[in-house]
Amino acid sequence: MSFAAERLAAGAERRGRRPDALRLAAFGFSAIAIAAFAGLIAVFAFEAWPFFRAQGLTGLFGVRWSFRSERFGALPMIYGSLAVSLVAVALAAPIGLGAAVFLSEVLPRRARIAAKVGVELLAGIPSVVYGLLGVLLLRDAVARLLRPFDPISGDTLATGGLLLAVMILPTVVSLGDDALAAVPRGQRQAARALGLGRAETILRAVVPAALPGLGSALLLGLGRALGETIAVFLVIGRQDNQWPERLLALEPLARAGQTVTSKLGGSETFLAYGDPTHWGALLALGLLLLAVVAALSFAGSWVSLRKVPRA
Amino acid sequence: MRRWLGLGFLVASGLCALAVLAVLSIALAEIIGRGMPALDLAFFTRPSAGAGYEGGVLFEIAGTLILIGTALAASLPLAIGLALAATIYLPRPSLRRTALSALYSANAVPSVLIGIGGFVVFVHGFGWGKSWLGGGLLLGLMILPAEAVALIERIEALPRRYLDAAYGLGLSRGQVARSVVLRQSLGGLFSGALLGLARAAGETAPILFAAAVFSGAGIPRGLKESPVLALPYHIFVLAQDSFSPAGERHLWGAALVLLVLVASLSLIALPARLRAHEESRHG
Numbered sequence: 394m395s396f397a398a399e400r401l402a403a404g405a406e407r408r409g410r411r412p413d414a415l416r417l418a419a420f421g422f423s424a425i426a427i428a429a430f431a432g433l434i435a436v437f438a439f440e441a442w443p444f445f446r447a448q449g450l451t452g453l454f455g456v457r458w459s460f461r462s463e464r465f466g467a468l469p470m471i472y473g474s475l476a477v478s479l480v481a482v483a484l485a486a487p488i489g490l491g492a493a494v495f496l497s498e499v500l501p502r503r504a505r506i507a508a509k510v511g512v513e514l515l516a517g518i519p520s521v522v523y524g525l526l527g528v529l530l531l532r533d534a535v536a537r538l539l540r541p542f543d544p545i546s547g548d549t550l551a552t553g554g555l556l557l558a559v560m561i562l563p564t565v566v567s568l569g570d571d572a573l574a575a576v577p578r579g580q581r582q583a584a585r586a587l588g589l590g591r592a593e594t595i596l597r598a599v600v601p602a603a604l605p606g607l608g609s610a611l612l613l614g615l616g617r618a619l620g621e622t623i624a625v626f627l628v629i630g631r632q633d634n635q636w637p638e639r640l641l642a643l644e645p646l647a648r649a650g651q652t653v654t655s656k657l658g659g660s661e662t663f664l665a666y667g668d669p670t671h672w673g674a675l676l677a678l679g680l681l682l683l684a685v686v687a688a689l690s691f692a693g694s695w696v697s698l699r700k701v702p703r704a
Numbered sequence: 705m706r707r708w709l710g711l712g713f714l715v716a717s718g719l720c721a722l723a724v725l726a727v728l729s730i731a732l733a734e735i736i737g738r739g740m741p742a743l744d745l746a747f748f749t750r751p752s753a754g755a756g757y758e759g760g761v762l763f764e765i766a767g768t769l770i771l772i773g774t775a776l777a778a779s780l781p782l783a784i785g786l787a788l789a790a791t792i793y794l795p796r797p798s799l800r801r802t803a804l805s806a807l808y809s810a811n812a813v814p815s816v817l818i819g820i821g822g823f824v825v826f827v828h829g830f831g832w833g834k835s836w837l838g839g840g841l842l843l844g845l846m847i848l849p850a851e852a853v854a855l856i857e858r859i860e861a862l863p864r865r866y867l868d869a870a871y872g873l874g875l876s877r878g879q880v881a882r883s884v885v886l887r888q889s890l891g892g893l894f895s896g897a898l899l900g901l902a903r904a905a906g907e908t909a910p911i912l913f914a915a916a917v918f919s920g921a922g923i924p925r926g927l928k929e930s931p932v933l934a935l936p937y938h939i940f941v942l943a944q945d946s947f948s949p950a951g952e953r954h955l956w957g958a959a960l961v962l963l964v965l966v967a968s969l970s971l972i973a974l975p976a977r978l979r980a981h982e983e984s985r986h987g
Contacts (some may be wrong), residue, residue: 397801410821413876413877413878414878415788415878415881415882416793416877416878418785419785419789419792419793419881420785420786420793421785422785423782423785426783426785426786426808426852429848430810430813432825433813433817433821433845436821436825437817437820440824457924488724488747489724491716491719491720491721492717492724492915494717494720495717495718495720495721496721498717499714499717510723510971510974510978511724511725512724512728512872513970513974514970514971515724515727515731517902517903517966517967518906518963518966519726519904519906519908519963519966521906521940521959522735522939522962522963523731524943525729526735528943529943529955530734544873545902574982591714592709592711592712592713595713596713601755602826613808613812616812618813620812620813621814622814622815622816623908623936625942627940627944636724644847645747651755654816657817657820657911664819666828675820677818679816679820682814683814686813686814688851690808690809690811690986691805691806691809693807694804694808694809695801698804700788
């Protein structure tokens, strides 16, 4: 340490404020972390720019993707992403929230922790392993199940949705349980004292108080489903331009399709690099996905981080 | 009637919980049951051979360990910085909620986007080509928010009186951060690190474009153009082929090895992490 630095440190000491190296390091490292994520967004915006300049945002909202003729309509992929994710949430919501009620309201504390270990274990299974289970087991089962719709193979949007339902189940159970457990004990006691039964207490007092948290569990599950790549990639069939005639019909779910993520994870991403418009279109799609997922999870966690007033 | 409806509701919730348990058991039973026959000593000590379906997974395991080690080394200092900044140096509650929400959003960034970002920056921008370092840094970015959240929850679960006593003794914020908060939450640091390692080990999408190859790589000796093999990528590629029964056995074996790696990393620290999670919310 130089003499000047020593004098400085001594002076700061006298005033009771030493230069705090840890504070500097904490903010410095935080700045690096924030810059890395900001950089990621910047990279996508920068690389997508040539596409927006050439075709504008509306260039993405067509129903035909054919990079040889410079058409980058991404609606079929957006439809695919929404379809598999909504199937997943529709299946995982009742089962997951039901299980969360059981964990939080029925199980004793010890058993609840044990159950949470199981849920975490389910959450820890890597998505490529889920994908493998989907390829080797689920695909055939779905093909048999969907026989009335005459699917070409087991690679369908429904298969992707089913697999995603299993994958987001831990998120829904765990966050749902958090939301229910955060409801103050006093509210349960008050409800019981008013003569409500155990189930009525849960339905009329606990669940309404936990509603924002339960909603946020579903939002975060939906965000996870929209962003999942590898498992969906393996079971969806990756069929471009599958735009259904009727958007809300169920039959298209029995066909192969493409999601935004399965497109981005595929070999076209390697091929497109070097062609500014084509590459830009893919990155624009990524930017769209990033915006939607980030908004969903910010909203979801903002709600669930609300401080519950203690009773 | 009321009583029966209530009972029905509770039974229904129990059935839901049973369904989750069933899904977990089926998944685990299938992977373990089909993977076990492939596991012998040679599976761990020999490199893969043939079209990837034969031999062992020695270099896939080595590559995965290199990647997750790099990811941990890159992410842990940043996670500690974020956690200290969010808990000690940013004491305003409104900022805390924003900071945590931002961390949750960062945690939800689809991993394929991180992979593509790395493809732009590391592979082409820096000219690294496929490299273990690029993959490790991307995985580090991927697990950073979860590590920071685990650490923040641990710090917030510290008894308030520790901090009160420390400040009461006239310690400065830096001294409190160093000798009380960091010292007392070493367990959280440890469990956050293990959680990060477990997540990094299983991820495929971030290394898809920037780090992993399917064959022809061993232990990397340089930085540029030095890709690695990796267990998840190995499974990902093989799962897209049509296979022979022997190949299928190899594939399930690799999946079981990956699962055991991930599960053992995350299970060691799980009880402590769950407790901290509960206490930080309802302390």
